[in-house]
Structures are given as C-alpha cells and as structure tokens.
Amino acid sequence: MGKGVAITGMGIISAIGNNVAENYQALINANKGISRVEKIKTNHANDIMVGEIAYTNANMEAQLKLPKSHNYSRTALLGAIAAKEAVKNAAIKDISQYKTGLVSATSVGGMDMTETYFYDYLNNPEAQKYIDAHHAGDSTQKIAQQLNIEQSLVTTISTACSSAANAIMLGARLIKAGKLDRVIVGGADCLSKFTINGFKTLMILSDTYNTPFDEHRKGLNLGEAAAFLVLESDKVVEAENKTVLAYVKGYGNANDAFHQTASSDHGDGATLAMQQALTVAGYAPGDIDYINAHGTATGNNDLSEGRAIIRVFGDQVPDFSSTKAYTGHTLAAAGAIEAVYSVLALQNNVIYPNLNFNTQMKEFNITPQRTLKEKALKTVLSNSLGFGGNCSTVIFSKDQ
Amino acid sequence: MKNVYINSVGSISAQKTFDNAAFLNDITKYHDNVIPAVNPVYKDYISPAAARRMAKGIKMGIVSSKIALNEANLDNVDAIITGTGMGCVRDSEKFVRAIIDNDEQYLTPTPFIQSTHNTVGGQIALELNCKGYNFTYVHSSISFESALMDALLQLQLDEAKNILIGGVDEHGDHTTEIHKIINHIKPEQVGPYNLLNSKTEGAVFGEGANFFVLSNEKSNSSYAKITSVQTYNTLQENALKQQAIAFLKEHDLSTDDIDLLILGNNGDVNFDVFYNTLSEAFSKTPQAYYKHLSGEFNTASSFGFWLASKIIKTQTLPEVVKLNGVQASSYKTVLLYNQYRGENHSFTLLSQC
The missing domain is CATH 3.40.47.10 (Thiolase/Chalcone synthase)
Known part of the structure; x- marks a missing residue:
C-alpha cells in the first residue's frame, strides 16, 4: 500500500450549520437541524420533518457573486459553497500548481429546477436555461469552474445514499495510484419534492424527529447538504508542509445484491464493505475506536446495519452513533458530511451522541452512544448504504 | 502494471448490433432526429414477468451485459461499473409528471425507484447475484469513460480480474421535447448520410447500451488491449x-x-x-x-x-x-x-x- 492519502481541508453546509465550525458546535451541543419544511411547497408539510438549510438560493447566489443569468440548481449552489470552504481550509493558493481533480456525488442533481419548471420549459424562455442544469454532472462542472479546475479529471458518482463515500474512495484510489496529486471529493444534494414524494411512496419517512437505532423508530427525515474534502498525496503534503487533518486509511465497496431498495436481513453488503475497508487499512476490528453509522432510522436499515456491525465486530462492538438525527438523511451527500464529522471527531477526540434514542432494539443488544463522550480516538469507521444494494465504508485515521 | 483487455462486447443500439456474429452489415437508415434502439428479444434473456416492470434502460443494460458475459464465457464478474448520463429518464419524467398532475397524491414507488441513477447497475448486480464492487458514473459525455478509467485502475493494479463496464441511456418524451426547444436536437431532418453537412445546431438523439467484459487476462475472445x-x-x-x-x-x-x-x-x-x-x-x-x-x-x-x-x-x-x-x-x-x-x-x- 505505502502511499498515504491525507485530508488537508474540509468544507460543509448542512441543516446544522453553514460551515465546519458551526457544524461542530451543533454536534457537541446536541443541536438538531430538523424542522418542518419551509422552502418547498408540499402537501406533506405537516406530515414530515426535514433537515433544511437556512440559506435561500438568493443568499447563496450573492455569496458566490453569480450573475443574474446563471443556471445553478440548489445542489450546485450548496456544492460550490462547501467546496470553496474546503479549498480555502486547505490553504490552496494556485489550484493548478498540482494535478488536481474533482469527484463529486449527487442523486438529486438539478431536479429542484426540473420539478419547478417541468411544463414551463415548453413555453417560458426564461426558465429554459435550467434544462441544461438537470443532469447530475452539471453541478460538478459548475463546482469545478468555481474552483478553477481546468483540463482535468472531473466526474460524478451517483450510487444513491452511498454516493459521496464512493467519491472519497475513488479520490483516495486515484492518489494512491499516482494518477492525481490532489482530489477534491464530496457530494451535494438539495431537498426536492421529487425525493420527498419518492420516499413518501416507500413509506419510510418519519412524521416526527428521526430516532436511529431505536426500537420504535418510524423512518427517516430527509435532509439537504453538501460537503467536500481535499485529499492530497504525500508529495504535496511534504512539498507544501501541509497540516494534515486526518488520513483516508481504508475503504470498501460491495453490493448487497438482495433488493432494489431494501437491505438484506443480515446486511451482507454492509458486512463485506466493512471487512474490505479493514483489510485495505490493514486493521483488525479491534483497531476501530468509533463507528459513525449510516443509521437512517428506517426499520430496515438500522436492523440490517446493526447486524452487519455485529458480524464484523462480534462482542467487541466499538462506540457507535448515527448523526442522522441532527441533519436528516442527506442522500448522496451523507457520506461526505459524515466524513467531515468523522475527521472532527478524530481532531477533537469526541464521540457524538445518537440523539433521540430511547428504547433498546429487541433484535440485538448493541446500544448507540447516547451522550457526548470524550475519548482518545485514533480511528473512525463510517458507513454509507444505499438503494441498488450499494454499500460503502470509509475508515479515517490520525496515523498515516 | 498488468495489461487490460476487452474480452467481450454486448451492444444494443439504433443498429442491429446485439448479434456479435454480425458487424454493421445491415444498416438501418433513419430520417427522424430522435432514433430508437433496435430491441433484441428481451424475453430470451429476462423472464417476461420481470421485464414488464423494467424500464427500457434496465432491459437494455441487463441484456447487453448478458450478451457480453456469454461471449466471455463467464457467469459472474468481480465488479460492475456503469456509466449513464440520465439514468432511467422515462421514470424520472413519469414521477415528476405524477407529482404535478396529481398534486402529490396517488403516487406509486416504482418510477421513483427506477429513476435512481444506479438502478441499472443495481439490477445487473441482482440478476448476476454479484456482491462485488458496484459504481455508477453520471457525468454527461464522460460517464462511460469514467467507468472505463475506474476499471482500468483496478485491473492494472490487479485488484480484480474481470470487470463488467458499460454505458446506457434511454429516450424520454419530455426530455426530447424540451431539448428540441433549446436546439440541442436538430430542427430539420438530415438523414444519416448528411449529418456532418447539416450546418445547423443540435444533434440527432439516440439511445442504447454497450457493455464489455474487461480483464487482465487475455482470452480467445479478446478484442483489443x-x-x-x-x-x-x-x-x-x-x-x-x-x-x-x-x-x-x-x-x-x-x-x-x-x-x-x-x-x-x-x-x-x-x-x-x-x-x-x-x-x-x-x-x-x-x-x-x-x-x-x-x-x-x-x-x-x-x-x-x-x-x-x-x-x-x-x-x-x-x-x-x-x-x-x-x-x-x-x-x-x-x-x-x-x-x-x-x-x-x-x-x-x-x-x-
């Protein structure tokens, strides 16, 4: 393996804060970002709760100094803000000094504009600029432009709720293989009527605050977010004398091959993903200090993931918690925001509480961490599991 | 670094390319500016009950994958990597339409599920019972090349032996209509042989699925390195x-x-x-x-x-x-x-x- 993959910058925007510092404060103060939906007009407004970001599109357009003629979807706006924070945090002055790529993730893409202007596109010339902003790669192209990444590897991954974890994994592999010196990795997804109604038809939306790993959990809250990390090679870190926040130590990707939307009863895919990540990292299960679980608070996910954790860690399950109670499930961005939370956990030696947990699940006896816990952490394992059976695990560590 | 070979192909396109024994010897000439894929007999590959529920993109993806796997003489692969610009766009349109037309009521989950970009990759994994690495790239005209780049990385470093990769996209009525309005589709009929002399904006839109088994072991069926x-x-x-x-x-x-x-x-x-x-x-x-x-x-x-x-x-x-x-x-x-x-x-x- 040899080569290290250093994280040298992070940026995030979510329902619990517009930047890394705000997100961290909310995490340690147990401040949830879950509320009734405000910015989307939906009939389900009183039946669901969401993790909505405070900024309006106009706020973000102003912050990015976009011209009036722009055609940024909300996904692109969120992504651009988080990616710029990450690059600034990594103290990158000239992005073209090293071979730099961008790997982003999204599932919603420009659907917010498509569902707003679907029929208008046929006869409203002013709306038509958003037709081109629909496809998933569009937000990534715009983020690359915002970061001045040119003539380079810029691509987008969409594997539902595991998308951003896969973007981190690909970025790490590109650096290890020596293809790129630096890769900005992450994901962005905005809330939309499309996803609200989609998850509603699947009957997995909670009508109240989501309660991961609780016996009486009622489903997930959708959220919106974007987060990006700057990954750099040993070469860049040494040459620039970079401060390293943490390392991407291991990763695993497997398919559950069970059902298009549901996870297998015993979490075959999640088990394989965690085992592979441990192998790549060269770790034994006992080396993991904290698991940031996918923990969406659906009946199916938490049971399947919990069983997979037990399969991998046996009776030595490390402290674990899900942060979905803070942010909601941010779909393709989830793996990236939880990567930022994992790195913050390592930096500050804290484990976040699994909010809203009251009753032990009866199928197993593992219990999430319920209060903020200070503990020396060397390693964090983060899971992202999705539709299409896509399961991914990333391991972050303090040590190269 | 290991050499990487294309060991088999499977193509469903606007031409009759699903038969690997033939090679463009029977050309279908189109005059429309939106041209459909020539369908193979899907039920030869997928059970009719399953096929009925599947979007065209899923069917094209599964069948071209199976053609490629048959030619490579494989039952399974180590990884499945898919590229798609728009995924199953008809289902996306259907779900948006239903949300608007029915004011968010009486919705069914199937179009939402199929609209997810990784549906084709996930369905191929389900068909093959393949628990290996599974990625879907969705980046416009480099969606397929991203999948290829990823597979090449794994095979060159010997992290996998056989990888199924492919590109798949399907037509959607609304998508076609709005792309005509913004001149991404040509206004006039050009016919197949005047395409490059057309002097107008836009293209002729098509659809299809092309899947390949890539391997770091050469075989009798290998096409190229x-x-x-x-x-x-x-x-x-x-x-x-x-x-x-x-x-x-x-x-x-x-x-x-x-x-x-x-x-x-x-x-x-x-x-x-x-x-x-x-x-x-x-x-x-x-x-x-x-x-x-x-x-x-x-x-x-x-x-x-x-x-x-x-x-x-x-x-x-x-x-x-x-x-x-x-x-x-x-x-x-x-x-x-x-x-x-x-x-x-x-x-x-x-x-x-």
Whole structure:
C-alpha cells in the first residue's frame, strides 16, 4: 500500500450549520437541524420533518457573486459553497500548481429546477436555461469552474445514499495510484419534492424527529447538504508542509445484491464493505475506536446495519452513533458530511451522541452512544448504504 | 502494471448490433432526429414477468451485459461499473409528471425507484447475484469513460480480474421535447448520410447500451488491449492538438503511430469544430465516425468503443463509418476522441492484442 492519502481541508453546509465550525458546535451541543419544511411547497408539510438549510438560493447566489443569468440548481449552489470552504481550509493558493481533480456525488442533481419548471420549459424562455442544469454532472462542472479546475479529471458518482463515500474512495484510489496529486471529493444534494414524494411512496419517512437505532423508530427525515474534502498525496503534503487533518486509511465497496431498495436481513453488503475497508487499512476490528453509522432510522436499515456491525465486530462492538438525527438523511451527500464529522471527531477526540434514542432494539443488544463522550480516538469507521444494494465504508485515521 | 483487455462486447443500439456474429452489415437508415434502439428479444434473456416492470434502460443494460458475459464465457464478474448520463429518464419524467398532475397524491414507488441513477447497475448486480464492487458514473459525455478509467485502475493494479463496464441511456418524451426547444436536437431532418453537412445546431438523439467484459487476462475472445483513457472537464479548441500529442507521448506514441482515429462528430455546427480541428491534425490517418448510426446520447461514446473493438478484432473498417479516404493496411492502434457541446472531452487508446 505505502502511499498515504491525507485530508488537508474540509468544507460543509448542512441543516446544522453553514460551515465546519458551526457544524461542530451543533454536534457537541446536541443541536438538531430538523424542522418542518419551509422552502418547498408540499402537501406533506405537516406530515414530515426535514433537515433544511437556512440559506435561500438568493443568499447563496450573492455569496458566490453569480450573475443574474446563471443556471445553478440548489445542489450546485450548496456544492460550490462547501467546496470553496474546503479549498480555502486547505490553504490552496494556485489550484493548478498540482494535478488536481474533482469527484463529486449527487442523486438529486438539478431536479429542484426540473420539478419547478417541468411544463414551463415548453413555453417560458426564461426558465429554459435550467434544462441544461438537470443532469447530475452539471453541478460538478459548475463546482469545478468555481474552483478553477481546468483540463482535468472531473466526474460524478451517483450510487444513491452511498454516493459521496464512493467519491472519497475513488479520490483516495486515484492518489494512491499516482494518477492525481490532489482530489477534491464530496457530494451535494438539495431537498426536492421529487425525493420527498419518492420516499413518501416507500413509506419510510418519519412524521416526527428521526430516532436511529431505536426500537420504535418510524423512518427517516430527509435532509439537504453538501460537503467536500481535499485529499492530497504525500508529495504535496511534504512539498507544501501541509497540516494534515486526518488520513483516508481504508475503504470498501460491495453490493448487497438482495433488493432494489431494501437491505438484506443480515446486511451482507454492509458486512463485506466493512471487512474490505479493514483489510485495505490493514486493521483488525479491534483497531476501530468509533463507528459513525449510516443509521437512517428506517426499520430496515438500522436492523440490517446493526447486524452487519455485529458480524464484523462480534462482542467487541466499538462506540457507535448515527448523526442522522441532527441533519436528516442527506442522500448522496451523507457520506461526505459524515466524513467531515468523522475527521472532527478524530481532531477533537469526541464521540457524538445518537440523539433521540430511547428504547433498546429487541433484535440485538448493541446500544448507540447516547451522550457526548470524550475519548482518545485514533480511528473512525463510517458507513454509507444505499438503494441498488450499494454499500460503502470509509475508515479515517490520525496515523498515516 | 498488468495489461487490460476487452474480452467481450454486448451492444444494443439504433443498429442491429446485439448479434456479435454480425458487424454493421445491415444498416438501418433513419430520417427522424430522435432514433430508437433496435430491441433484441428481451424475453430470451429476462423472464417476461420481470421485464414488464423494467424500464427500457434496465432491459437494455441487463441484456447487453448478458450478451457480453456469454461471449466471455463467464457467469459472474468481480465488479460492475456503469456509466449513464440520465439514468432511467422515462421514470424520472413519469414521477415528476405524477407529482404535478396529481398534486402529490396517488403516487406509486416504482418510477421513483427506477429513476435512481444506479438502478441499472443495481439490477445487473441482482440478476448476476454479484456482491462485488458496484459504481455508477453520471457525468454527461464522460460517464462511460469514467467507468472505463475506474476499471482500468483496478485491473492494472490487479485488484480484480474481470470487470463488467458499460454505458446506457434511454429516450424520454419530455426530455426530447424540451431539448428540441433549446436546439440541442436538430430542427430539420438530415438523414444519416448528411449529418456532418447539416450546418445547423443540435444533434440527432439516440439511445442504447454497450457493455464489455474487461480483464487482465487475455482470452480467445479478446478484442483489443486498452492502453489508456483520459478525461478533461474543459479543453480549449486551440489546445486540443497539443493535448492529443501530449496524451500519445505519455504512451511513447506520436500521431504517425495511429492507424485509425474515431471521432464523435454529431453534426452540431457549433461544436463539431473540435472534431474538425483534430481531424486536420491527423490528416494522414484513416478516420471514422459513428453518431450517424447510433445517434448522440451521454454514453454514445460506448458505441464508439464497441466500434473500435470490432474493427480491431475483425481488422475491417466498414464503409459506412469512413470519414476520410485514407487507407490503412491494418488497424493496430486506434485513438478515440469525444466531447459533447464543448465540454467533457475524452481520449481513449486501444491496440491490437
């Protein structure tokens, strides 16, 4: 393996804060970002709760100094803000000094504009600029432009709720293989009527605050977010004398091959993903200090993931918690925001509480961490599991 | 680093390409500017009950995958990597329409589930019961090349032995209609052989699925060796020639070493200039094009990859794809170049094995 993959910058925007510092404060103060939906007009407004970001599109357009003629979807706006924070945090002055790529993730893409202007596109010339902003790669192209990444590897991954974890994994592999010196990795997804109604038809939306790993959990809250990390090679870190926040130590990707939307009863895919990540990292299960679980608070996910954790860690399950109670499930961005939370956990030696947990699940006896816990952490394992059976695990560590 | 080979192909396109024994000897000529994929007999590959529920993109993806796996004589692979620009776009449209028309009531989950971009990759994994690595790339005209790049990385480093990759996209009525309005689809009927002389904006839209088994072990069925693929989010037209030369130089090649240049021209008067520039830079090299046969779509370059594979294996260049009159005695080293609307450029380099 040899080569290290250093994280040298992070940026995030979510329902619990517009930047890394705000997100961290909310995490340690147990401040949830879950509320009734405000910015989307939906009939389900009183039946669901969401993790909505405070900024309006106009706020973000102003912050990015976009011209009036722009055609940024909300996904692109969120992504651009988080990616710029990450690059600034990594103290990158000239992005073209090293071979730099961008790997982003999204599932919603420009659907917010498509569902707003679907029929208008046929006869409203002013709306038509958003037709081109629909496809998933569009937000990534715009983020690359915002970061001045040119003539380079810029691509987008969409594997539902595991998308951003896969973007981190690909970025790490590109650096290890020596293809790129630096890769900005992450994901962005905005809330939309499309996803609200989609998850509603699947009957997995909670009508109240989501309660991961609780016996009486009622489903997930959708959220919106974007987060990006700057990954750099040993070469860049040494040459620039970079401060390293943490390392991407291991990763695993497997398919559950069970059902298009549901996870297998015993979490075959999640088990394989965690085992592979441990192998790549060269770790034994006992080396993991904290698991940031996918923990969406659906009946199916938490049971399947919990069983997979037990399969991998046996009776030595490390402290674990899900942060979905803070942010909601941010779909393709989830793996990236939880990567930022994992790195913050390592930096500050804290484990976040699994909010809203009251009753032990009866199928197993593992219990999430319920209060903020200070503990020396060397390693964090983060899971992202999705539709299409896509399961991914990333391991972050303090040590190269 | 290990060599990587294309060990099999499976193609469903606007041409009758699903039969691997044939090679463009029966051309379907279209005059519409939105051309459909020629359907194989899906029930030969998928149970009719399952097929009824599946989006066309899923059916095309599964069947072209099965054709490729059969030819490679494999029951399973180590990884499945899919590229798609829009996923199952008909289901996306259907779900948005239902939300608006029925005011968020009486919705059913199937179109939502199928609209997820990784549906095709997930369904192929389900069909094969493949628990291995599974990625879906969704980046416009480099969706397929991203999948190819990922597979190449794994196979060269010997992290996998056999990987199924492919590109798939389907037509959607609403998507077609709005792309006509913004002139991404040509206004006038051009017919297949006047595409490049059309002098108008837009392209002829197509659909299809092209899947391949890539391996780091050569087999009797091998088509070609993959040397490299490179993608660029932006590229200036005046820097294109230099970039091509630099790409070839990384593999100790010059323009003279290329036996065939395959270009993704789609007849759009605003953007074919990129292809024309490269065409001039390789004026002594035989050249081919294919979007008059496949139509343009986000993963149309996977049809170009199929074409290159067939040419190298059969050592024949069908008359219908020739772009210039330059002859070659053999097709050993083939360079592909593609872009869409001036963005997301790619070079792919293949050679005889």
